[in-house]
Amino acid sequence: MSFRKTCFYLLPVAFLLSGCNKEFSYTYLIQHPDVLSQEYADCQSAAAKSPERVAQCEMVNNAVSNMKTVIDQAQEDPQQFGQLILDKEAACVQTKDALQQAQQSAASLKAKNASAVEIAAAEQKVSVIEQQYRKQHDEVKLMLAVLGLNSPE
Numbered sequence: 001m002s003f004r005k006t007c008f009y010l011l012p013v014a015f016l017l018s019g020c021n022k023e024f025s026y027t028y029l030i031q032h033p034d035v036l037s038q039e040y041a042d043c044q045s046a047a048a049k050s051p052e053r054v055a056q057c058e059m060v061n062n063a064v065s066n067m068k069t070v071i072d073q074a075q076e077d078p079q080q081f082g083q084l085i086l087d088k089e090a091a092c093v094q095t096k097d098a099l100q101q102a103q104q105s106a107a108s109l110k111a112k113n114a115s116a117v118e119i120a121a122a123e124q125k126v127s128v129i130e131q132q133y134r135k136q137h138d139e140v141k142l143m144l145a146v147l148g149l150n151s152p153e
Contacts, residue, residue, distance in 0.1 A: 023056055029063045030142040033149060040064050070146045085143045092136040099129045 029036040043049075043057035074081040106122035 023052075026059055026063055027138055027141060029060065030067060030138065030145050033067065033145060036060065036063055036067065066142060067146065070142055071149070074143075074146050081143070085140065085147070088136065088140050088143065092133065092140055095129065095133045095136055099126065099133050102126045102129050 024032075024035060024039065029039065039056075039060045043053075043060050046053065046057075049057060073084070102122065102125050106119065106126050109119050109122050
């Protein structure tokens, strides 16, 4: 069998098999409540789970819990919830600016051939700010997803 024919038959099989592994990121799940709901149902119904599936289900349960908490906040006081979103977005922008400054500082230290200790400290600062930014960004996305649940569209 020629190489082309082999590829023609094997590629669709590979795509089908790769589609069986449903692992979604936390960010994806909070932005797609319908997928989160289905994943939650799948996790509740699966008796025997692989270690990877257990970890995925823990993340799904965490996303569901966070989603419920944010939904409750939005329903308690919609106006305050809207202000909270604005405040969180502003904090996210400030953190992104701090991240860019820290990245520039680390790059500057590298360009100056600074000591390894200084460069490591600057890179550690970048890492900490990146984690903070990702967390804030995910919080904003979650809040906006909850707003989307209540939209008429």
